[in-house]
Amino acid sequence: MSADTPLNDSAAKPILIIGAGQAGATAAATLRQLGHTGGIVMLGSEAHAPYERPPLSKSVLSGEQADHEIGVHPTAFYDENTIDLHLGRTIASLDVAASVAHDSAGETIAYSHCLIATGGTARELPELPAGTPGVHYIRSLDDARGLRAALAALPAGETVLVIGGGFLGLETASTALTLGRRVVLVEAGSRLLERAVPPALSEWLSARARHAGVDLRLGRRIAKLTHTPDGTSLMLDDGAEVSASLTVVAIGLVPDTALADAAGIAVHPVNRGVRIDAQCRTNIANVFAAGDCASQFQPLFKQEMRMESWQSANEQARLAAAAMLGVDTAPQAVPWFWTDQFGCNFQMLGAYDPALDYILRGNADPDAAAPKFLLLGLDNGHLRHGIAVNAGGDLRQLRVLIEKDLPCAPAALQDTTLNLRQLVRDAVAASPAAPLP
Numbered sequence: 443m444s445a446d447t448p449l450n451d452s453a454a455k456p457i458l459i460i461g462a463g464q465a466g467a468t469a470a471a472t473l474r475q476l477g478h479t480g481g482i483v484m485l486g487s488e489a490h491a492p493y494e495r496p497p498l499s500k501s502v503l504s505g506e507q508a509d510h511e512i513g514v515h516p517t518a519f520y521d522e523n524t525i526d527l528h529l530g531r532t533i534a535s536l537d538v539a540a541s542v543a544h545d546s547a548g549e550t551i552a553y554s555h556c557l558i559a560t561g562g563t564a565r566e567l568p569e570l571p572a573g574t575p576g577v578h579y580i581r582s583l584d585d586a587r588g589l590r591a592a593l594a595a596l597p598a599g600e601t602v603l604v605i606g607g608g609f610l611g612l613e614t615a616s617t618a619l620t621l622g623r624r625v626v627l628v629e630a631g632s633r634l635l636e637r638a639v640p641p642a643l644s645e646w647l648s649a650r651a652r653h654a655g656v657d658l659r660l661g662r663r664i665a666k667l668t669h670t671p672d673g674t675s676l677m678l679d680d681g682a683e684v685s686a687s688l689t690v691v692a693i694g695l696v697p698d699t700a701l702a703d704a705a706g707i708a709v710h711p712v713n714r715g716v717r718i719d720a721q722c723r724t725n726i727a728n729v730f731a732a733g734d735c736a737s738q739f740q741p742l743f744k745q746e747m748r749m750e751s752w753q754s755a756n757e758q759a760r761l762a763a764a765a766m767l768g769v770d771t772a773p774q775a776v777p778w779f780w781t782d783q784f785g786c787n788f789q790m791l792g793a794y795d796p797a798l799d800y801i802l803r804g805n806a807d808p809d810a811a812a813p814k815f816l817l818l819g820l821d822n823g824h825l826r827h828g829i830a831v832n833a834g835g836d837l838r839q840l841r842v843l844i845e846k847d848l849p850c851a852p853a854a855l856q857d858t859t860l861n862l863r864q865l866v867r868d869a870v871a872a873s874p875a876a877p878l879p
């Protein structure tokens with residue numbers, strides 16, 4: 443914290459948070475943790491207080507976790523921390539020159555600083571717009587409730603068609619299988635998760651999904667789509683036909699940045715995210731952005747991108763809150779992402795890069811009940827990308843190797859008779875500057 447910067451120097455006007463989701467709720471909490479005692483106003487379009495989205499395709503969809511258990515903070519948090527939370531209210535326009543926002547009810551809110559944390563909307567298939575009977579998208583709690591009810595009502599033996607083999611499509615397919623449904627998944631890419639994981643893991647995951655029971659149509663484009671009250675029928679580009687009364691479309695996210703764009707805030711021409719610097723500032727001095735709607739240069743990926751992850755939403759919110767208050771804070775953590783599917787917990791640290799040499803540690807039998815292994819992406823013996831499958835406990839060690847940029851012999855990393863913790867301790871000991879993990 444910089445001692446000479448007064449907190450709350452613009453306390454008369456509140457800090458406005460647009461979007462009551464993961465990033466918005468984390469920013470509000472961070473502002474209070476950092477000592478901000480001035481006003482915080484948070485508006486969210488949805489009727490629900492900020493909640494975690496990851497369970498929507500997993501435990502909430504399966505019914506294992508109750509809807510009320512997924513709040514980002516306990517319900518009382520907002521009152522206890524004097525956060526002025528308005529639900530079911532949308533900011534319709536921003537006047538950044540005057541530092542005021544206008545909401546859909548016609549009210550005007552003057553702000554000292556503003557955080558745009560508007561997330562995004564599920565990308566729609568033009569032939570199956572949201573609201574089409576029997577067709578589901580999965581972005582919000584209301585979406586998850588609708589899909590959960592539809593899965594429960596699906597007659598035994600009928601098929602769920604999942605269009606899109608990204609993280610969301612795969613998780614939804616996995617959950618539908620655990621609920622005893624048949625699943626056909628159509629993915630246009632030649633391999634699963636092409637931009638996120640190396641080919642070896644894509645192949646492994648395909649085998650795992652098929653072993654679990656998914657009828658996986660990989661590398662298949664939709665040649666013809668017909669929708670009737672009975673469901674969706676696809677003709678694929680190999681001539682195969684697929685029909686289902688229940689369809690889930692999971693083909694990506696469109697960031698909600700029209701508000702920023704209309705206000706003259708810089709938006710990336712390709713990924714459509716609000717452009718932010720390392721402190722999450724936009725091109726307007728007192729306007730910040732965080733989460734799925736934000737586009738930021740990612741040093742590990744060597745490019746500007748929208749991260750679309752729980753951790754990134756939290757990290758950017760933390761950095762934005764600190765920057766608003768003029769407080770020094772720890773730099774952004776190494777990217778971390780997790781997904782749960784087909785009986786496996788995948789955790790990924792760092793960034794996928796096709797130029798890395800990937801090595802395997804452990805036994806990667808896709809048919810095993812609970813396979814456990816690491817896939818490690820190395821650049822000349824330096825770990826850049828660590829993937830832990832049912833081995834989240836090893837992440838702490840991998841984090842040390844990545845954060846300290848310590849070299850480690852690939853042969854030693856592959857040798858499961860050698861203790862990983864000891865290997866990392868040895869690597870740290872060989873590097874005088876790095877403290878022991």
Ligand SMILES: Cc1cc2nc3c(=O)[nH]c(=O)nc-3n(C[C@H](O)[C@H](O)[C@H](O)COP(=O)(O)OP(=O)(O)OC[C@H]3O[C@@H](n4cnc5c(N)ncnc54)[C@H](O)[C@@H]3O)c2cc1C
Nearest residue numbers: 461463464465487495496532533560561733734750751752
């Ligand atoms: C089903 C699902 C599963 C996921 N699983 C994982 C996972 O396993 N691991 C992982 O790392 N990440 C996962 N994610 C991603 C993660 O949840 C998101 O990256 C994170 O929620 C992004 O937070 P956010 O605050 O940017 O957006 P959101 O949480 O979407 O919040 C944005 C909020 O802003 C509101 N809003 C938009 N415009 C306005 C406006 N003009 N005025 C007022 N309010 C507005 C929206 O209604 C929304 O409520 C998952 C996401 C989904 C949907």
